[in-house]
Amino acid sequence: MITLHHVAFSRSFRVLWLLEELGLEFDVKTYSIRDGSLRDPAFLAISPGGRVPALQIDGQMLFESGAIVQWLCEQYPKAGLIPGVGAPERAAFLEMLGFAETMASLIENLNLSHIFLRDPAQASPTVLKLTTARLGATLAGLEARLGAQEYLLSTGFSGADAMMGFNLFAAPYYVKMDPFPQLRAYGERLEARPAFQAARARDGEQDFYTQDFYSIPETT
Ligand SMILES: N[C@@H](CCC(=O)N[C@@H](CS)C(=O)NCC(=O)O)C(=O)O
Numbered sequence: 001m002i003t004l005h006h007v008a009f010s011r012s013f014r015v016l017w018l019l020e021e022l023g024l025e026f027d028v029k030t031y032s033i034r035d036g037s038l039r040d041p042a043f044l045a046i047s048p049g050g051r052v053p054a055l056q057i058d059g060q061m062l063f064e065s066g067a068i069v070q071w072l073c074e075q076y077p078k079a080g081l082i083p084g085v086g087a088p089e090r091a092a093f094l095e096m097l098g099f100a101e102t103m104a105s106l107i108e109n110l111n112l113s114h115i116f117l118r119d120p121a122q123a124s125p126t127v128l129k130l131t132t133a134r135l136g137a138t139l140a141g142l143e144a145r146l147g148a149q150e151y152l153l154s155t156g157f158s159g160a161d162a163m164m165g166f167n168l169f170a171a172p173y174y175v176k177m178d179p180f181p182q183l184r185a186y187g188e189r190l191e192a193r194p195a196f197q198a199a200r201a202r203d204g205e206q207d208f209y210t211q212d213f214y215s216i217p218e219t220t
Contacts, residue, residue, distance in 0.1 A: 002026035005046060005054040007033050009206030011104060011166060012053030014065045015072070016202060018162040020195035022076050030204055033116075066097040066163060073159040081159045089153045096152045096160035099138070103167045106135040110174045114214045121217075128216045136175045143180045150189060157193070165190040173209055 004019065006012040006028050019026050031037045031052065038050040047054040047063040054063045055072075062068050073082035083090040109131050113123035142164070146152065152160045168187040171177070177184050190196055 001056070003056040004028050005043070005052050005056075006030050006204075007038075007052045008204035009170070009208075010052055011065045013199065013203055014162050014166045015053040015055055015068050017165070017196055017199035018069055018072055018081075018159055020198040020202075021081065021157075021162065021193075022072065022079050024076075028202055033208065066101055069159045069163050070094075070097060081157070083153065083155065083158070089155055092153055093158060093160050097163050099142070100160070100164040100167060103135065103138040103142075103164075103171070106131055106138065107167060107170045107174070110135065110214070111208070114174075115208050123217075125217050132174055132216055135171060139171060139175060139177075139180055139183060143182050146182050146186055148182065151186075161190060165196075173212070173214055176213075 002019065002024060004012060004015055004026055006016060008030065010033065016028065031043070037043060038047075038052070043054075044050055046056075046061050049063070051063065053065050053068060054061060055068050056062075062071060070082065073079070077084070083093050110128070113128055113131070114120055117123055151157045152164060165187070168183060168190070
């Protein structure tokens with residue numbers, strides 16, 4: 001019995017998608033980010049920071065998307081979604097798990113400032129500008145790193161793509177993707193995967209972004 005604790009269009013999508021890639025059967029328990037349910041003591045007992053994803057599997061409860069992605073890929077080695085210890089691209093896989101969170105933490109800060117602050121006008125335009133530039137720099141770095149490669153690893157699709165891929169669907173709310181043609185093509189490649197489509201069908205509708213793009217407010 002596998003249960004994913006999930007918020008629509010959040011980092012728990014990474015695990016939802018990976019579970020589909022692995023062809024596993026699982027239940028999804030969906031939460032709202034706004035109604036306090038992630039701060040309920042019952043949920044905090046599952047995920048101490050009150051964050052999703054959390055995954056109940058084989059009698060264990062796991063949290064942190066990077067750890068869950070690595071654990072699942074290692075638990076189901078026949079799927080070939082992780083280079084083994086000593087394999088040439090093992091380090092690149094681990095780097096990409098971490099880099100995905102470097103990028104996601106910038107998106108999270110922008111979400112907090114633009115969307116979740118009670119009065120978004122209170123957000124510092126200087127900090128917004130800096131955070132947006134830092135997000136753009138991570139995208140530029142990823143664009144250069146990916147080059148003409150189809151997926152993050154030269155060996156093909158891996159758990160690192162499920163980890164990173166989610167960011168590419170959230171970053172465009174804050175950064176124009178025109179300067180990143182490789183990332184746009186990569187995002188389309190990811191979206192075309194049957195497991196991605198199956199995960200999208202189970203994801204649910206996000207209820208926090210109300211605009212297609214959030215600009216940095218003008219400083220006076
Ligand atoms: N590093 C954690 C971050 C998880 C995280 O912050 N998830 C967000 C959704 S994207 C969340 O649960 N936010 C709820 C909150 O901050 O209250 C991971 O990768 O699992």
